[in-house]
Amino acid sequence: MTLAVVVGRLIAVVALSVAVSTAAIVGRDRLAETRREYRRRLGSIAPYAAVLCLVLVANKIARDVGPDASELIGLRITPYLERLDGVLLWPLYPTDTPQLVVWIxxxxxxxxxxxxxxxxxxxYVFLLVFPVVAYFALPRPEPLRRTIVAYCANYLIGVLCYVLFIAYGPRNLLIEQVDQLLYSQYAQYQFVTDAVNDETNVFPSLHTSMSVTAALLAWTTRREYAAWVPIAAVLAASVCLSTMYLGIHWGTDVLFGIALAWISVAIGTRFEETPPTLEGLKRRLVRLGDAIPTSRR
Amino acid sequence: MASRHAPSRRALLAALAGSTAAASGCVGEARNLVGRDRTEQLSLRIVTLPASEDPYAVRIATHLADNLERSGIATLVDPIRPDVLFRETLINHDFDLYVSRYPSRGDPDELRSMLYSAYAEEAGLQNPFGFSDLALDDLLDDQRTLKGTERIDRIHEIQRHVLRAQPFTVVCFPDRIGATRTDRFGGWPAGGLDQPMDYAKLDRTGSRSTLELVLRNERVTMNRNPIAAEHRNRGSIVGLMYDPLVRPLRGSPEPIDWLAESITWGRTDGGEALSASVRVRETPWHDGTPLTAHDVAFSYEFLRDTSLGGFETPVPTPWRRGRISLVDAVRVHNDRLLEFDFATGVRSVAQRALSVPILPEHVWRERADPAEIAGIDVVGQTTEALVDANEAAIGSGPFRLADAVADESITLETFPDHFLYEEQTDGIPDRFSGDPPFDAVRFTVAPSDDTAVEVLLNDNADASADGLQARVVSRIVRSDDVSLTVRRSDRFYHVGYNCRRAPTTDPNFRRAVAGHIDRRTIVAESLGGYGTPAQAPLRGKWVPDGLQFNGAATIPFLGTDGALDADAARETFREAGYRYEGEELVTRAAP
Incomplete structure (x- = not known):
């Protein structure tokens, strides 16, 4: 009921903003070309898209099963995140350092x-969806492939961290000081966030890493879409701040989220420069096999 | 092999050291010094629920942690999800301090379950602190044999004892805050629906026959085991599906005969203790099997030892342990009639034993087998019964499970064959008998109190099934359609100490910690005034005048107006024999 309404509105708003920005940033010429070439382009990214779909499905399953699995094997790190956050502002306030989230x-x-x-x-959703549309409208497939690989890397590493680390966000611990601004004032959104994610999945912040990934990728396509660079940068910075402002993530989650974004983009780029081949995989497996010490007599 | 050589090597080293030491007295002194363990700052971990589950508990925990930090103890607050928290504290006993609510019903005999020494090693709600005190044990046993003012005096004495030893520190009684809509159903009790009997008292004012409730505690959508302590708060929803022999009624000293058609009280042969012959009503289980006196006898035997003698040591129920201990023997006369021998001579105490849920023997007998899955410290002391999720929930209650979606919803429907609807209602007051006010009740999980209120405001539910936090009161009050209802609750917040491990083994340490809690500030600020500060676990006549909280506790807050006086607090720890190095309270480091 409420969930459907909120999701419906989300889809409508994002679809509208993607449509407007596509018209403005991508331009009529590229769209016309895309219309002629879409079959070939789909073909060139099909394997990547398939992998992304697999990762998304795996991600959904892992997030459903994850909390139970991580209760068995995961580390509870909430108190340490709180401690770490408590010293982040130390350079600004050497005495009586406030909690970053409280300060924000x-x-x-x-x-x-x-x-x-x-x-x-x-x-956030717009920031992730628009590049996919925009990069599909480019004649060369590399930007889109890079984006897909980077998104996959974010999800895979992020979900692995969620299983390994059990942590609650500041809104669940520091409630005397931290207001759950999003949920107390816009309670309807919680139906969506709760359906998408478990509340112990806060370290690292995937909101941050995905947004920063999109912004970093925007820089790699600055020649084609110059206007997208500042928009993506401002949006990504706003998303990072919002996770803390709304009391959902610790500053530490955000820092690690930025690091994860960097790594994911590096993986995406490397993947593009040296595309994976079956031969390469074999070679690597053999090398891995050699690296494992075995007793031969 | 190595171990056999070790002694000789050690002897050689000792001899070497000895001869060197003999050569120089100075080395001897050095060894004396180095041989002593180093000291390090004392660190404590307070486990509690995350704010999304229990905002008050987190606030109390952070309040205490901040104050202990000011006293030089490194204190971390670790929020843990409910089932894991209760497993760690109640079953694995792995904690320093915890903050939680005790599912009290205000009955003084509960103190025996909480503190009886023999329960210290058992897994469950019974004595989670691992507290043991022989003098207190005698008092706890004694109160079961006394009546009237004598019993009240003894309960007073017990609480003085408990407040002195501080195995746990009572913080406050929060109010139960409910939100209800009256356009479809009326007759809501103050504070909202709580006990199973509250549901029967509703009346239908509209045309809809399904009662829609918002649920905050989603555990029942996954686990419906009536004895799993880590999944139950008070078992209200499970209580709709499982009937006890008698049902307690809020505000009434006498419970009403429920599954018991009649109870005839007597005395055991030549003894002081009570006995009762109980006639069981004719009613089926939800799967159609008839319920008999054998099921009742089985339930008491099973709750006493869920391994049914299969293990060397009994594995008692982790919940309602104290009640089961009130029953000495159960004899079945025939399918309808059975007899109880009680361990008490006081009827109001014995009646407590009759309010445990009755389980179907044909479902639960096979759950006496050892459980072989992880999650609980597997020490061979866990039966299937304690870990089974009991999803089918075959009970005999007036409602049966219709549908459940994990984490989303659970629907119960009236069970038409239940004795209530079959006109077998002798001894049951009229307001509980007859057609139920609804055909089904659907509980829908809301991820937070805010969303629960949102659902009510949007007219998608009739009431909240759980209590809400003070923060949403203003939203409820602003609305014309949803009404606020508040009642004082018996479920008190407390800080539990693990009396099995240092430093919380030391009563002086626990008392010093208790002095770091400012109850008035907690209730005023963290509970938004919706609660009552308290230092005793009981209320009303059961609390002696001197232990009523009147602004100051017997162990007073070491500060004023919420601000801790760090010097005074450190002095309290010093007087208790603890040592400071600089700003830090230090203890001998673990080897």
Missing amino acids: QSMATPELTAYFAAVYVYG
Whole structure:
């Protein structure tokens, strides 16, 4: 009921903004070309798209099963994240260092809350979806492939971390100081976030890593889409801030999210420069086999 | 092999050291010094629920942790999801301190379950602190044999004892905050639906025959085991599906005969203790099998030892352990009639034993086998019964399971063959008998209190099934359609200490920690005023005048107006024999 309404609105808003920005940034010429060439382009990215679909399905399953699995093998790190966050502002406040999230929330205004809530929900999805559309409209397949590989890497590494580390966000621990701004003021969004994710999946912040990934990739296509670079940068920065402003993630989650984005883009780029071949995989497996010490007598 | 050589090597080293030491006295002194363990800062971990499950508990835990930190103890707050938290604390006994609510019903005999020494090593809600005190044990046994003012006096004495030893520190009684809509159903009890009997008292004011409730505690959508302590709060929803012999009624000293058609009280042969012959009503289980006195006798035998004698040591139920201990023997006369011997001579105490859920023998007998899955410390002391999710939930209650989707919803429907609807209602007050006010009740999980209120405001539910937190009160009050209802609750917040491990083995340490809790500030700020500060676990006549919280506790807060006086707090620890190095409270490092 409520979930369907909220998801419906999300899809409508994102579809509209992708349509508008496609018209503005991608331009009519590229779209016309895409219309002629879409079969060939689909063919050239098909294996990548298939892998992404697999990863997304695996990701969904892992997130459903993950919390139970991670209760068995995972480490509970919430108190340490809280400690680490408590020293992040040390350079600014050497005495009485405030918690980063508390410090950010101390600047809250209703307008900022509305902005960050919208960015967290709509801006984030738009930031991830638009590059896929925009890069599909490019004649060369590399940007889109790179994007897909980087998205996959984010999910795979992120979900692995979620299984290994059990952590609650600041809203679940520091509630005396941290307001659950998103959920107390826009409770309807919680139906979506709760359906998508378990609340112990906070380290690292996938919102951050995916957004920063999109922004870093925007830089690699600055020749084609110059206008997208500043938009992506501002959106990504806003998403990072929003996760903390809304009390969902620790500053540490965000820092590791940025690192994860960097790694994911590096993987995506490397994949593109040296495309994986069956031969290469074999060679690597053999090398791996050699590296394992075995007793031969 | 190595171990056999070790002694000789050690002897050689000792001889060497000895001869060197003899050569120089100075070395002897050095060895004396180095041989001593180093000290390190004392660190504690407070486990509790995350704010999404219990915001008050987290606040109490962080309040305590901040204050202990000011006293030089490194204190971490670790939020853990409910089933894991309860497994770690109640079953594995692996914690330093915890903050939680005790599922109390305000009955003084509960103190025996909480603190009886013999329960210290058992897994379950019974004595989670591992506290043992022989003098207190005698008092706890004694109160079961006394009546009237004598019993009240003894309960007072027990609480003075408990407050002195502080195996746990009571913080406050929160109010139960409910939100209800009256356009389809009326007759909501104060504070919202809680006990199973509350459901029967509703009346239908609209045309809809399904009662829609929002559920905050989703565990029942996955686990419906009536004895799994880590999955039950108070078992209200499971209580709709499982009938006890008698059902307690809020605000009434006498429970009503439920599955028991009649109870005839007597005395055991030549003894002081009570006995009762119980006639069981004719009613079927949800799968159609008739319920008999054998099922009842089986339930008591099974809850006493869920391995049914299969293990060397009995594996008792982790929940309602104290009640089961009130029954000495059960004899079945025939399919309808059985007789109980009680361990008490006081009827109001014995009646507690009759309010445990009755389980179908044909389902549960096979669950006496050892459980072979992980999750619980497998020490061979776990039966299938304790870990089974009991998804089918075959009970005999007025409602049976219709449908459940894990993490989303659970629907119960009226069980038409139940004795209530078959006109077998002798001894049951009229307001509980007759057609139920609804044909089905659907509980839909809401991820937070805010969303629960949102669902109510959007007219997608009739009431909240669980209590809500103070933060949403303003939203409820602002609405014209949803009404707020508040009641004082018996389920108190407390800090539990693990009396099995240092430093919380030391009562002086526990008392010093208790001085770091400012109850008035907690209730005013963290509970938004919706609660009552308290230091005793019981209420009303059961609490002696001196132990009522009147602004100051017998172990007073070491500070004023929420601010800890760190010097005074450190002095308290010093007086208790603890040592400071600089700002840090230090203990001998673990080897």
